Amino acid sequence: MKRLRVDRWTGQLLVASSSRPATPGVAAALRSRRCLSTTTTTRHQSAVAAEAVAPIYENAENVAPSDLRFPPLDKTLPANASSLPSPLPERALHSPKLAALHARLTLSPKIPLQTLARALVDASADPNPQFNNSNLAFVGQTLINYHASEWFMMHYPRLPMEVLYAAMKGLGGDPSLNKVAMSWGIEAAAAPGGEVDPGLLQFSLESTGDSILGFGYKRSEVNKLQNSKWRRGVASRVVLDNDFGEIVSRNFGVKHDGEEAEPTEKDITSYGNAVKRAISQKAHANCMRAVVGAVYTHCGRDAVKSFIKAHVLSRTIDLSKLFEFKHPTLELAMLCSREEFEPPVARLLSETGRLSRTPVFVVGIYSGKDKLGEGSGASLEQARWKASMNALKAWYLYSPGEDVRMPSDMLEEDAKPWEPAYIDIGEIISR
């Protein structure tokens, strides 16, 4: 006699409450089937809520006999995992990759693995802000930019605003933080999903997600600024634009007339096209920011300060290579008149091979008896320009010293009274 198959039964039989099932096995199968079919993708971030509705795991009862021979490697993988946009928070406790990352960064045991797992889920993978890293990344970005700007302002009080923006981006922008995340050994999953190992960074190359990151206002003339290259003054950049003085625009990798930016042939390399590389860079940077946010959330202000110092502020950036002068001699003359120095004079210090193919002139810029700068070049004019640029850089890169106090040092307990920091009157020629 053929056995009855539960899944072939009609709805009538399933709905009818049979007081006495034919065999106990059938009843058990029926119960487990109903459980499976009514399972919704309910997820909870807190451990308390998770106890109320536990997800159904594939145990021996509801696994087909053929699957028992090859049991799933990850025993914590729930049956409905692939329908979820990101892995369940409780799976974080069973991921060796995640535990290794936690130990590699020497994070405090106060930071739970679940939070670290959440920091690895980008907004493009899971749009739900309770499960992605956008909130943590926002906190992290605010802290990184605060400490970076404070560091630059205290160490180089005369930096022009544009150079300060470039320096901020060089240290705390997406490309730099992407490198930090890479140096932590964060690996990306091929595609996001609930079945992915929680120790992998999850982001989608198709959709970009809309995490709000950073301050700033969207300008009404944003299209004109980008397409027609309208001028933007520094003062308006301070007020309206983001922390790096860039236009705030929600369209990422998408042109402003709505259509998606087509990658040109030049952009496509073996590493994908420029848009996809930028998406990946942004996801890695946001993940790094989210880890900083997690450190702040669980360990507090002092811990996050030392974490940022160790991972971001310790990186090297050569500020003297960020300057691009247009009229260095004129600017130096204006500086001297503003500061009431004697007007600058260029003097030839030494030369060789004036009539040869490769002459070298060394020119010094003097204000009275003080030498402001020196430069060498293949022509007298070039040497003079270089000398004035060096003199201007020496002015702008003035530093009161390495051990200058930061405003955030005042937040510590028993901090000494604050001594006013050096504040410069501003750039020589401002836009």
Added chain:
Amino acid sequence: MAIKALQTISTGRNGVGAFILQCKRIDIHFCDWAGSSKGMNGFIKSLLPKFAAAHPQIEFVVSPRPSKHPVAIGHYINGREKAICVRNMEPYQILKKLELLRDASGEKLKVTKPVQSINESVRGIWSPYHGNGMKV
């Protein structure tokens, strides 16, 4: 008219600020049957639990590879990997090899070159155009 800014990316050096161990994963392959895996099987039973517990920053993956020599493969942050065949080795010899994998940076082995630094020279570069010069 005014100064414009050029964009650069900061460079980090491992150990300045924070140190990150470069070995992120070690795969360990063994065979239950073959004689060349005898030492490896002993290592997995006796020494590996302690070694793995002492290095939480490394992910250890132990998997059988029937009818093959035992191998330990280190995976590094720079994306490279380093594989060492540990056939016929004693457990303590294998431990030495794992320590080698742990301490490696993952870079290709190179002939020793002078230290390259991104710091500016303290003394500066010698210039023929400065100073009093020398009469020949």
